[in-house]
Amino acid sequence: AQTVTQSQPEMSVQEAETVTLSCTYDTSESDYYLFWYKQPPSRQMILVIRQEAYKQQNATENRFSVNFQKAAKSFSLKISDSQLGDAAMYFCAYRPPAQGGSEKLVFGKGTKLTVNP
């Protein structure tokens, strides 16, 4: 079964600095999808960034970027120029390939990010 591991239960960063959240996963598939979701205190899950495994180029969304290392099964999230509004729980998630497989997301346990002013 696929598993997702987030080894950092909590992280903190100074406002305007950069922080990297770690995520590793285990799968025997070659094609799959990876996501980072943000859950602020409101509990609304917000998609931060996504990566298709067949793409070698790392995904980027404004201040958010990933370091996708397929061979190492690693998918870290870098937040640049951290802002107070970035404070939240961050969940890494894996989704199996689209064809013939389950669509369900497998989530890591989350990393609580604190942004200090």
Place this chain on the structure above:
Amino acid sequence: GAVVSQHPSRVICKSGTSVKIECRSLDFQATTMFWYRQFPKQSLMLMATSNEGSKATYEQGVEKDKFLINHASLTLSTLTVTSAHPEDSSFYICSARRGTGGYEQYFGPGTRLTVT
């Protein structure tokens, strides 16, 4: 686009009663919806996958007779917690996937259920 709503946002019910939670995709058709449960300070755990017009697929350990799921239309899925007990108190979140292509799931804002 891709907005998912849930109703109610929070509900308190007495032990032994049933409560229904609605999940709606507001601006897209969702052939597949998912129901998650989240305990405090924990991750999301998938309870079941709901496909429009067919029976839901429940994850191992989830009682299908207790957590009734109905996906009657392309924009609405409901979760009914039957004969609720205090241990059913939790945060329930739904998500939806677009019917035409796409692989992303869009999440609702969640429902806080408290059983007294």
